[in-house]
Amino acid sequence: MGKKVKKESEPPSKDVFDPLPIESKKAATVVLMLNSPEEEVLVKACEAIHKFAEKGDENRSSLLGLGAVEPLSRLISHEDKLVRRNAFMALGVMAANSDVKRLLKKLDAIPSIIRKLSPEEDVVVHEFATLCLASLSVDFSCKVQISDQEGLEPLIQLLSSPDPDVKKNSVETICNLVQDLPSRVAVRELNGIPPLLELLRSEFPVIQQLSLRTLVIVTTDTDTRATFREEQGFDRLLEFLCNKEFSDLHVEALQVLSNCLEDRDSLQLIHETGGLQRLLQFITTPTLLDIQTNAVKAISRVAQSSENRKLLHEQDIERSLVELLSLEGDSLRTATCQAVAAMSLHLASKDAFRDLDGIRAVVQLLGSEGGEVREAAAQALSSLTSSNQLNSYAVYEAEGDEGLVQQLHDVIPGAVAHAAAVLTNMAEQEVLRCSILSHGAMAALLEPLQSADTHTLVRATQALAALACDAEGRADLRNAGGLVPLVQLLRSNHKEVRRNACWAISVCANDEPTAVEMCKLGALDLLQEINSSANRRNKFSEIALQRLLDSNLSLKYSLTNTLAPTDITVDGFYDPGQARSGQRVLTLEDLSKQPVNQRRPVITINAKPLDTVSVDQSEERQQDSPTETRTASVLSSKGSTRTPSKGKSKGRKEDEKLRDEDESKPQQEVATVTEKPWMLPYDAAFHALVTEATKTILPLHVESEQYSALARLVSEVMGGAVEVDRQHDFLWELHLSELRYELQSNIIPIGQIRKGTYYHRALLYKVLADRIGVSCSLVRGEYNRVWNEVLLSVGMPHYPGCQPQPRAHLVDLIHQPGRLLRANTPQAKQYQTI
Structure with missing residues (x-):
């Protein structure tokens, strides 16, 4: 057998890349990896970016500069679940950066984010997707886009998520969205109230707080409050308020309760369940300042309804509020005064606050350093004193007027x-009005009358009108320079300001000095301009113009060419002639300074001797000076407990100081300062005519005889009868020219005229009739034609049993002196025209 040979391994494939573990210490490298086609690389890159972004906003800005946002916004829609999750984690953290938010809005990333809120997605995706939306929803345009993309519905569903971070992010986003009204309505329609209420039981305070803040906003809607009741919202809310562990969140809970209690049904429900008693305990029980403050604010909201005020009164709420006025804390004092103002709309509550000495407590707050407290205290007093004289007097007793x-x-x-x-309300009583004026109220009103705030202007003009209803008040106003800003208010474009200014002027025009001064300042021209405008005219402007003219009959006659029987002339009346449209009528003093000219002479009336004038002027000066009389009348009122020396001693000190200064001046200097005022010359001849008319006309008992006898007297004084065809021979113009050059003045006393035509005779007839109590009018026509009209009772000739009816007649003073011409007859019309 041969030897075994070791088998060689197969060589690696040439087209396979061996795995390469990468470690990068540069963020730029990791950002480049976000464009990798490999899921594993993308997962690790997103994870690394998430960790890096969590370390601070500087890192997020760095990643933005490296271009990480755009690929991340694409990867949140990646097919791989892990890639999507990690991409959302990175993008969610980075979205806290303001520049990243702007870029995401530009990349239109919101639709992609909302699509990932579906129930099929991973909880982590939900967490960071809602985190993204929480950051983006701060921006208004993003709010609109989230609403348009129907993002509110999945967010409401996620309020029931098992993950607390998802809940927190979702409710935060919803809280941002409901700042806009459509989203508030949508929350109710999408059944968002129950899950929001359920979040109150969360173990995480931040979730509870965000839920309460959302409820505070959505319950400003009436229908949402109804849904809140149906979903047992009050039970949940009261359960929350009874838990002392949540005391740091009771402020927001009370704000929700405050909104809901605006509805009568809500108040009744909470009253039946004992919630109202719980609310009152928050007021009376010492606790955190913010909690007490918001409890009082809730009471203010409740008290907006008359039925609610009655229910609160039955709970003796006034006693609790008065006790709170003595506690420290500007926010609490402000809220309490506002609650007092709201409750004072109930008549029984006004009396209760006075009986509990609450008015004195509110008056003391007028001196607070906090501006909001002072404003709220004045608001409370305004409500307390409205249509209530006893409360107005209680303010005076507490020295509140000063x-x-x-x-x-x-x-x-x-x-x-x-x-x-408040001063307007108090000024209805004379004793209080005098006290207010003694503290310099008219001078103090100068600044408010020039305010840029329309509400201040309206109230200031109302106060001025209330305080100027007597001569003392008007004198104070003139001396303080208050007529200038008042007249300027007629130019206001604000309807209510202009209307109140007209009313104040109509009140001030009740005496001639004030009326004359206002005319000098242009009040008459401004009122005529207002009344000629269909849009600007009002009933007050018409009354003001009429009052202004009624207080200066010379001006009235010049402008309107008519004096009614009720227009009674007095010394100082003058006829400057008919004024053209837009022409200013000069005063007598101004006319007296003009050199003798060829114009129509000015006819004057004055039957008062010079010594009488001096006495009257002395009395007027005493009235215009700081008076002890006015203060004394205030202090001597019945039941007054105020210190009687305060106003009086101040007046005495000022008088003594002025007297000392006058005594210390050299006599020459005093003489230089005192200038003799211009005075209308005494007309002794007219005085004699008045005496004669009194002796000869008054004893006559028949009206027609009085009219005719007076006409004959006037004709006799003015040159006698003149035939119609001989009027050119009656040289009255020459006579007046001679008088003018003899007197070296354009002003001619009526008693010195011995040749007079229509307008001289008619004027004399009117002023004599006014002196002796005979009723007649004075009417100026065209071409120097002036006549007097009288009412004469005439029976019907064919019906003897009929009552006599007063008929207008003209008095003939020239052609057939004493003849009475029936008005509108040919003879009367001939007398009136050339």
Whole structure:
């Protein structure tokens, strides 16, 4: 036998590549491997990138720069399950980087991610796919794309996943999506409320918190709140609130409860199950500040309904809120004041807060350093004092009026607006109004009247109108310079601001000095412009214009050419002639400074001697100065417990200081400062006419005799009867020219006119009639034709039993003085026209 020979092994195949284990220390190399066709290489590359990306955002940015995102976004759809899983792990971690998110949005990766949320996919894929969506859903456009790709439904299904990370990522994504209204509705329609409620029982606080945050948002929808009730949401919520282990999440839970309690059905349900008592315990039981604050906010939401306020009142909620006002913490005090404001819409609650001395507690918060607290306190007082005089007086008793006036200087518009609203409510009572004015309220309103905030402007003008309803208030307003910003508000484009400004002007126009000043500032022109516009005109602008004219009859007559029987002229009235459209009517003082000219003379009325004028002006100056009388009237009110020396002593100190300064000035300097004001000359002749008319006309008992006798008196004074065809011989123009040059003035007192035509006689008739109580009007026509109309009771001749009816008649003052012409007859029309 031959020797055995060792059998040689078969040579390796030439076309097979031996396995090559690769170790890379460069991320760039691994990124290149993402383009490999081998599944094993892809799996290892994705795994390496995932680990590298987890180490920090700097690494993620580095991978982005190396181009790792694009191949990863393709690999999440790879056929191999392991490749898909590892690619998602890498991409999920990298998506936390903002630049990566922008690139994924550009690559349109969202549809691919959503497709992998199906139940057939691996749990790890679900975890990192939802992680990707959680990062992307922060962006608005990504939210829209996720909703358009119907990503919400699989996300809701994944809320029931056994994996807590999947739950956490899914609910976080949903929480981001429901920031938009369509997604909130979709959550309800896709039956998302039950799984969200189930997450409250999770052992992971972050999942519970995200679920609560989502519920806070979705329960702002009315239909969702109904679904919440149907799914026993209140039971779950109260169970959660009763668990002290979850106290750090009770804030969000209370916010959900607050939303749901807006509905009457929800409140009734929670009341029946004892939930309302539990909510009140959160208010009264010392606990975390945020929890108490949110419990009070829940009460505020509940109190938005009148029925809910009644139910809360039955639970004695006012006592709990008053106790909270004394606790520290700006957020809690702010929320409590807002709850007080809401509950004060209930009449019984207003009284309860006053009885519990809650108003004083709120007043004290006006001095808080926190701006939100001051604003909320003023809001509460505004609600408490609305249509409630007892509460307004309680604010005064707590010395709140001074604090409210100070708050008009606040930098927070809301605080200013609410303070002005409280002052408006308080100003309904005279004693309170005087006290408010004594603290300088009119000067304090100057800044709010120039605010850029429309709500502040509305409230400020309302306060001004309430405080300017008497002479003292209007004098304060004038002295403070408040008429300038008020008149400027007529230019406002805001409808409500303009309307309130008109109302304030109509109130201020109740005395002549204020009306004249406002006319100087252009109020009349602005009101005429407003009333000529169909869009801007309103009933308040019409009232303001009428009031402004009624307070300045000279202006009214010049602009409207008519004075009604109710327009009673007084000393100081003058006729400057008919004003053209857009023409400014000058004051008497301005007209007195003009040199003698050839224009129509200005006719004036003044039967008041100079010594009487001096006395009246002295009294006016005393009224315009800081008065002790006003403060004394406030302090002497019945039942007042305020310190009686506060306002009064301040006024005395100011007066003493001014007196000392005046005494220290040299006499020459004082004399230089004091200028003698211009005064209308006394018309002794007119005074004599008034006396004569009183003696001769008033004793007559028949109306027609009074009208005719007064007409004859006027005609006799003004040159007697003038025949119709001899009017050209009646040289009244020459007479007026002589008077003008004799007086060296364009202003002529009516008593000095001895030759007068239609408009002189009609004017004299009107002013004499007003002095003796005879009713008549003054109407200006064309071409210097002016006449008086009177109402004369005339019976029907063919029906003796009929009651006499008042008929309008014109009074003939020129041709047949004393003749009464029936209005609209040919004789009357001839008298009215040339």
